Amino acid sequence: MALVLFTLMVALLATGYGGRLEKRDAGADRDALSNLVDGLKDKPSAEFKARVLRTLGDYLCAIDDPQCDGELALQTEAELVQDGVNCDDTPYHDLCVTARELVDDPNGSLSDDDLKSALVLLATESLENDPDYVTLLDQISVDINALICQREPEECEFWSNHEEDKKKFENGVMQQD
Numbered sequence: 001m002a003l004v005l006f007t008l009m010v011a012l013l014a015t016g017y018g019g020r021l022e023k024r025d026a027g028a029d030r031d032a033l034s035n036l037v038d039g040l041k042d043k044p045s046a047e048f049k050a051r052v053l054r055t056l057g058d059y060l061c062a063i064d065d066p067q068c069d070g071e072l073a074l075q076t077e078a079e080l081v082q083d084g085v086n087c088d089d090t091p092y093h094d095l096c097v098t099a100r101e102l103v104d105d106p107n108g109s110l111s112d113d114d115l116k117s118a119l120v121l122l123a124t125e126s127l128e129n130d131p132d133y134v135t136l137l138d139q140i141s142v143d144i145n146a147l148i149c150q151r152e153p154e155e156c157e158f159w160s161n162h163e164e165d166k167k168k169f170e171n172g173v174m175q176q177d
Contacts, residue, residue, distance in 0.1 A: 045148045045155050050078075052144060067133060070126025073102050077119035088112040 057071030
């Protein structure tokens with residue numbers, strides 16, 4: 001999986017704009033986010049970062065942490081996007097079933113786009129009142145980038161540029177409110 005999950009958590013949620021998503025066009029935010037992650041799909045370091053976050057999500061769910069649902073929503077949305085799954089076309093796909101359970105849409109009344117937006121909204125609502133957790137996510141990103149730069153110096157410039165792009169995205173989201 002590309003770094004969609006990590007970028008969602010750090011670039012979108014770490015902005016702290018949380019519930020303000022419902023006042024904005026969630027699809028536009030997802031499109032901007034998609035542009036941010038375009039260069040990540042074939043990078044082993046991106047897969048590494050994504051695995052760290054999946055493991056974090058597994059841990060939080062194992063201890064019944066309040067962030068579990070937000071983590072599951074992020075993981076599900078990321079996998080839907082990464083795998084190119086359209087829940088309008090494949091409503092019984094495991095990821096679509098999971099997504100509909102998470103957002104309480106058992107009858108499948110939400111379109112694919114609305115379902116993915118609802119997952120992002122669920123995640124932001126889950127995390128918006130936990131700024132300490134979001135701060136930890138930012139620190140995890142910094143630390144992982146430092147490790148990548150140490151072990152793969154040729155990737156360091158890419159990740160440095162990615163952090164700059166992420167900050168521009170975050171600032172753009174914050175300025176639109």
